[in-house]
Amino acid sequence: MSQSTSSPAAKGDRSRLVAGILIALSLVLLSIGSYIGLFVAPPEFYMGDVQRIMYIHVPTAWNGMLALTFAMVMAVAFLVTRNWKYDTLLEAGIEVGVVFSFLLCVQGSLWAKPTWGVWWDWDPRLTTVAVMLFAFLGVLALRHFVEDPVRRAAWSAVATIVSFADVPIVYFSVRWWNSLHQLQTSPKMMDKAMARPLHINALAVMALAAAFIILRAKLAETRLRDQLAPPLPEANPSPIALAGAPEPATGGKA
Amino acid sequence: MLLPSTKPSDGTNSDAPGRVRELGPALEVRGLCRRYGRSWALAQVDLRLERGEVLLLAGSNGSGKSTMLRVLSGALRPDAGTIKVEGFEGRDEQRLRTALVGHYFNTYEALSALQNVQIFSRLLGRPSDRAALMPLLETVGLAHRADDAVHTFSAGMHKRLALSRLLLQQPAVALLDEPYGQLDPEGFALLDSLIDQMRQRGTAVIVASHLLEHGAALCDRALLLSKGRVQWTGPAAELPAVSKAASASRLAAARGT
Amino acid sequence: MQLFAALHKDLLLSWRTRAQASAVFAFGAAALLLLSFAAGPDAEALRHNAGGFLWVALLFASVLSLSASFQVEYEQRAMEGLLLLPASPRALYYGKAIANWLQLTVLGAMLVPVMVVLFDAGTWRVFPLLGVIALGAAGISAPGTLYAAMAAQLRAQQVLLPLLLLPLLVPVLLACVKATSLLVMGDPMNQLGSWMLLLVAFNAIFWPLGGLLFGVVAEE
Numbered sequence: 001m002s003q004s005t006s007s008p009a010a011k012g013d014r015s016r017l018v019a020g021i022l023i024a025l026s027l028v029l030l031s032i033g034s035y036i037g038l039f040v041a042p043p044e045f046y047m048g049d050v051q052r053i054m055y056i057h058v059p060t061a062w063n064g065m066l067a068l069t070f071a072m073v074m075a076v077a078f079l080v081t082r083n084w085k086y087d088t089l090l091e092a093g094i095e096v097g098v099v100f101s102f103l104l105c106v107q108g109s110l111w112a113k114p115t116w117g118v119w120w121d122w123d124p125r126l127t128t129v130a131v132m133l134f135a136f137l138g139v140l141a142l143r144h145f146v147e148d149p150v151r152r153a154a155w156s157a158v159a160t161i162v163s164f165a166d167v168p169i170v171y172f173s174v175r176w177w178n179s180l181h182q183l184q185t186s187p188k189m190m191d192k193a194m195a196r197p198l199h200i201n202a203l204a205v206m207a208l209a210a211a212f213i214i215l216r217a218k219l220a221e222t223r224l225r226d227q228l229a230p231p232l233p234e235a236n237p238s239p240i241a242l243a244g245a246p247e248p249a250t251g252g253k254a
Numbered sequence: 255m256l257l258p259s260t261k262p263s264d265g266t267n268s269d270a271p272g273r274v275r276e277l278g279p280a281l282e283v284r285g286l287c288r289r290y291g292r293s294w295a296l297a298q299v300d301l302r303l304e305r306g307e308v309l310l311l312a313g314s315n316g317s318g319k320s321t322m323l324r325v326l327s328g329a330l331r332p333d334a335g336t337i338k339v340e341g342f343e344g345r346d347e348q349r350l351r352t353a354l355v356g357h358y359f360n361t362y363e364a365l366s367a368l369q370n371v372q373i374f375s376r377l378l379g380r381p382s383d384r385a386a387l388m389p390l391l392e393t394v395g396l397a398h399r400a401d402d403a404v405h406t407f408s409a410g411m412h413k414r415l416a417l418s419r420l421l422l423q424q425p426a427v428a429l430l431d432e433p434y435g436q437l438d439p440e441g442f443a444l445l446d447s448l449i450d451q452m453r454q455r456g457t458a459v460i461v462a463s464h465l466l467e468h469g470a471a472l473c474d475r476a477l478l479l480s481k482g483r484v485q486w487t488g489p490a491a492e493l494p495a496v497s498k499a500a501s502a503s504r505l506a507a508a509r510g511t
Numbered sequence: 512m513q514l515f516a517a518l519h520k521d522l523l524l525s526w527r528t529r530a531q532a533s534a535v536f537a538f539g540a541a542a543l544l545l546l547s548f549a550a551g552p553d554a555e556a557l558r559h560n561a562g563g564f565l566w567v568a569l570l571f572a573s574v575l576s577l578s579a580s581f582q583v584e585y586e587q588r589a590m591e592g593l594l595l596l597p598a599s600p601r602a603l604y605y606g607k608a609i610a611n612w613l614q615l616t617v618l619g620a621m622l623v624p625v626m627v628v629l630f631d632a633g634t635w636r637v638f639p640l641l642g643v644i645a646l647g648a649a650g651i652s653a654p655g656t657l658y659a660a661m662a663a664q665l666r667a668q669q670v671l672l673p674l675l676l677l678p679l680l681v682p683v684l685l686a687c688v689k690a691t692s693l694l695v696m697g698d699p700m701n702q703l704g705s706w707m708l709l710l711v712a713f714n715a716i717f718w719p720l721g722g723l724l725f726g727v728v729a730e731e
Contacts, residue, residue, distance in 0.1 A: 079727060134678035141674055145667040151731070155661055158724045159675060162654055165720055166679050169713055173682035176705065177689060232287055232334055233297035233483075327595055330731050349597035360592025362520075362583055364527045376516035377598045412587075423596065 015218050019211040026207035033200030041193050054194075057107045059202040061125070063209045064100030067093050068132065070213070072164040075157035084224060087153035090160065091143065092216035094136055096209055101133040124175035131170050135163040149227050278341045280305045280458035281326070281427050286335035288318075288325050288482075295321040297482040299335070303427065303458045308449060310469040310490050311462040312497060313479035319462040320357065322479070323429040326460070327354035340426045353425035355433055359412040360419065363405035367396050367415055370404060374419050394418045395444065409436040417448065428452055428459045434468070446472065466494045513599055517606025524583055525610050531579055536618055539572035540625045547629050554631060561632030562691030566647065566684055569619050573648075574673045576618065577655040580611055581663035594730060604725035608656040608718070615648035616641075632695045639703065643690045646710040650683035653717035660728050686710045 037055030071093030078086035108126040109119045120126075139159045146152040281303035288296040295318045303309055311319050324330045326337060328348035336343060339351040361370050371390060375382040391397045394414040399407070404415065413436045420428060433445055449472065452459055463469045469476070469490065476493035478486040478500065486496050525532070546564040550557055584590035593603060620641065627633040634640055658675045662668035690706040 131678050131681045135675075138671075138675040138678060142661070142671060145665050145671060154727050158657070158661075158727050161724065162657065162717075162720060163679060165716055166682070169682045169709070169716065173685045173709055176709070177685045227292070228289070233294050235285070235298055328597070329591060329595055346597055349595050352595075354595060356588075358588035358591070360589050361587045362524060362589050363587060364524060364583060369523065373516070373520045373593070374596060376519065377513055377593060377596050379513075419592070 012218055012222075015214050019214045022207045022211035022214070026204045026211065029200055029204035029207065033197045033204055037194075037197035037201065041197055053107060053111050055197055055201050056205075057104070057111065058198055059205040060100055060104050060107060061129070062202055063205045064097055064104055064129070066206065067097035067100055067209055067213070068136065068164065068167075071097055071136075071160055075160040075164075078153055078157045079161075084153070084221075084228075087157075088217040088220035088224060089213065090153070090157060091220045092213040094139055094156075094160065095216055096212050098133060098136050098140065099212075100209070101129050101136070104129050105133065122174070122178050124171060124178050127174045127178075128167065128171040131174075132163070132167060135166065136160075139163060149224060279303055280307070280340060281460075282336075282338040282341075283326070284336045286322070286325065286337065287333045288321055288330060289333050290321070294482045296325065296332075299479075299482070299484055301477065301484075301487075303460070305426075305456045305458055306453050307475065308453055308459045308461065308473040308490075310466075310473035310476040310493060311460050311479065312464075312466060312469065312476055312493060313485075314501070316481075317479040318482040319479055320431050321482075323354060323356065323431050323460065323462060326427070327352050327356075327429050329354065351426040352429055353420045353423040353427075354429045354431070355413075355416045355420050356429075356431045359416050361404050361412060361415060364403060366401045366403055367391060367407070368400040370415060371418055371422065374422055378422065380422075390418050390421060393421065395440065410438050410441055413437055414441060414444070417445065421448070424457075426457060428457055430459065430461045430463075432462055432464070434463060434465060466497055470494055513602035514605055517593075517598070517602045518609055519606075521580075521606045521610030522613070524580075525614050528579065528583070532576065532614060532618070535572050535575050535579070536621050538575060539568045539618065539622050542568035542571055543622065543625050543629055557630040558632050559692070559696065561626050561630035561695055562688045564630065565619075565622060565626045565691060566687045569615075569622060569647070570651070570677065570680060570684060571673075572618060572622075573615055573651045573655060574676060576614060577611060577652075577659040577676075578662065578668065578672055580607060580614075580656070581659045584660075585663050590729060600726035600729050601722045603729065604656065604722050607660075608652050608721060611656050612645075612649050612652040615651055616645050619644035619648055634694045636694050640691065640694050642707065643687055643694070643710075646707060646714065647683055647687040650687075650710055650713045650717070651680060653714060653721045654679055657721045657725055657728060660725065682709065682713050686713070 034055060038052055041052075041055075071090055074086045074090040074093055077083070078090060105126065108123070108129075112121045112123075113119055139156050142159055143152055143156045146155055279302050281301065283299060283301040286296050286299040286301075287294060299318075299322060301309075311322065313319050321330065325332050326348065328345045331345070337348060339348055342351065362373070365373075368384065368387060368391065371387050372382045375387060380386070388397060388400065391400050394417050396411060396414055396418065399411065404412065407415070413433070417433075420430075428449075430449075434442060437445060449459055449461070461469060461473060470493050471490075473490040476486075476488065476490040477484060478493065478497060480500070485500060488496070543564055546568060547557060550560060550564070590603065594600065623640065623644070655676055658672055658679075662672040662675070665671060686706045686709045690703055690710075693703050693706070
């Protein structure tokens with residue numbers, strides 16, 4: 001890792017501070033948004049109060065996708081620059097993305113049972129999320145089984161890119177497959193009273209996601225620092241005589 | 255055929271691959287470092303090898319000999335330092351201009367000896383028909399088993415097949431990791447003569463070996479590695495004595511005297 | 512060109528290890544049998560779901576086949592030897608992926624008669640069916656070759672390859688099952704083309720991506 005002017009401990013404190021602020025902010029926003037969503041906003045025409053789960057479901061969906069997109073960008077960044085910072089952010093992004101995907105599936109089931117009468121309705125978006133959940137769990141498993149840090153970082157970056165490239169095509173294939181069986185009914189038009197708490201909550205969840213990513217990346221960084229060697233060994237104390245060399249070796253430090 | 259595009263770092267015109275340059279050392283290594291877990295397998299290794307020089311790489315188990323050869327061959331990425339082969343830098347150049355005979359035989363066990371060699375030859379863009387490659391197999395004494403599946407071979411025969419690949423590649427620097435292991439007396443003599451031929455042709459050779467007396471007679475210079483650092487380098491003839499002294503002092507240090 | 516040399520090598524290896532390939536076929540056929548037991552003896556239901564059974568069995572068999580294709584590369588570090596020649600990782604990838612594709616196509620084609628017999632699921636449209644199998648096999652091979660190279664270098668490879676690969680192949684599964692069912696049960700609305708298009712799109716994404724990323728996975 002590159003040396004920098006502030007010590008790791010100082011940087012850790014700064015990150016924790018930022019994360020703390022983000023969590024506090026998100027809790028505030030979440031309470032406001034949820035209050036409006038649960039009590040103030042009008043109920044949806046067809047589904048009634050059950051629909052209010054949307055106020056947490058949609059923000060979770062947006063931010064889950066955001067976390068996975070973030071992970072994908074970090075994966076590319078790592079492969080291009082080979083900077084360890086991106087690997088820690090990749091790990092954090094995938095984990096947060098996986099947690100959100102799981103929550104989405106749970107929320108989706110809670111919505112589906114009272115609405116459609118079944119726990120799972122093969123909705124294309126939710127089904128895509130479920131497939132992605134497994135794909136990224138696979139990436140986490142890969143990280144678990146590879147011991148060498150360099151290989152682990154490079155390989156999980158590859159797997160992240162491949163899995164992410166799959167997302168659009170999974171979505172279209174499931175949508176096609178499902179459209180023959182069932183009509184899509186989800187509220188497309190939303191009046192302003194519903195949109196506002198949605199946006200507030202979306203921001204709140206984004207702050208929460210960012211906080212989790214920061215903290216998780218810090219944890220990954222600490223673990224990495226343990227695994228990677230201490231700074232480069234020093235140059236040779238005295239020049240080693242090289243037969244035939246015109247000048248003594250300097251053993252330059254990188 | 256992969257053509258390297260890097261220019262030599264000393265400003266002269268780049269040559270076509272395979273053509274050895276008139277001036278300059280075959281191999282120049284500065285400050286080579288390679289991580290291993292939490293410690294360093296190689297720490298600030300410097301080395302310079304002239305054309306046609308044969309170097310004995312010595313050191314106890316775990317001193318970094320195999321790692322060093324694998325890094326030089328381009329199989330492993332160094333964590334720091336520079337490596338120049340025939341004046342050219344870059345991993346692709348290293349792969350092109352070096353050949354490694356390591357602990358693994360790099361063979362397809364299900365295929366025959368001839369088929370294995372043909373695969374290498376085709377990837378190098380050379381004529382790969384039976385007539386072209388049988389002489390190679392004859393040189394290493396495998397012509398009579400050319401069509402047998404490699405998984406029926408003994409370890410020594412595997413080693414001979416690996417040597418045929420070395421001959422095929424005709425590198426500027428040959429990297430041999432414990433090459434004498436598994437070879438019978440005939441194979442031993444064969445390898446000695448192959449190294450001699452390479453020396454005459456101007457190929458630099460690094461031989462990592464535990465056989466210090468034999469190495470001292472065979473090689474021009476020696477380099478002693480310990481825990482990844484260069485402990486000593488000098489004429490090969492002096493190595494056995496130096497090595498004995500080094501291990502004696504290590505023992506003494508361990509005993510606390 | 513190195514690609515042809517690599518392809519020649521992989522085809523040769525496939526041929527030389529064909530005994531193993533027939534064992535994989537036996538596994539696929541056994542899987543079809545088990546699936547038919549799971550579904551029960553209702554002839555109409557079996558016929559209706561034959562496409563699904565075929566492709567699930569083929570997916571599981573493919574994991575074995577892909578796994579085996581890299582065993583030979585790592586048992587004596589043959590692939591490393593090639594990379595050090597130097598051989599371009601891209602050429603090695605495409606050689607292996609194409610050979611795997613052919614092997615999987617043959618496997619799929621051989622499982623069709625089993626499907627026909629067990630589920631009474633025949634079709635006269637043989638060429639389109641072969642087309643579906645070929646496209647599906649290509650879709651399995653492209654990311655499969657990449658992941659199999661990774662998995663073969665790890666100790667936990669039995670678990671990791673299916674875990675990584677199968678979720679990724681959901682679009683291939685959906686498209687191939689749908690396409691096969693349409694061929695077996697009839698295609699009144701002419702939807703076969705759209706599913707084939709989906710498969711083409713999948714291949715168009717993953718064949719280039721695999722070649723691009725193989726270097727990272729094959730080298731140290």
